[in-house]
Amino acid sequence: MAMIEVNGKSYEVDEEGYLVNLNDWNEDVAVYLAQTENVTLTDQHWEVLNFLRDYYNEFQIAPAVRVLTKAIGKKLGAEKGNSQYLYELFPYGPAKQACKIAGLAKPTGCV
Template sequence: MAIEVNGQTIATTDSGYLENHADWNEDVARRLAEIEGIELTDKHWDVVKYLRDEYINNGQNQPMERVVLKDMAKLWGSKPTSKDLYQLFPLAPTKQGTKIAGLPAVNRKGGY
């Protein structure tokens, strides 16, 4: 599969994840979010950029939801709930957020 962004064809897996995370940029994220039915807000961007930073700069770490909640609390000044994250990413924050962040699929089960 592939998506079109600014006249470029970007390869994706059958599940819609980028085949190469280096192909990601904010326009790609917007297109992936559009496909997912999500309009990106500042909080979405915070999570997406956090997930990318963890993966790229922290040994390909893909944090579980509990860690994302703790780190977003530091960034946002108040602790979000799981419900808050699911309002941002209804199909699972760490999975759908990871997809929009252009990262490989998370293959673990659950993961609070």
């Protein structure tokens, strides 16, 4: 397995750069992973990342993009629960890219 180093500490990642251990995640790791994805994290990004982590803690699964969009719409409002908004934040795929930055496993069904 590959490793990344953040603030002098090493973390194991899979071949696509997803954290192997969910408990290794912290905000510094998120910033590092976001940089590797060419994403500069804003409050809107953190809102989605924290939503994803809460969702994972509740359901033990990373949501696919349709489920993510619908769930965010319910919790954060229709203006945020749509694909256009999420793709503006995470242009390489709201589920896949956001889950990676949030330290979650790659959602099932993502290529």
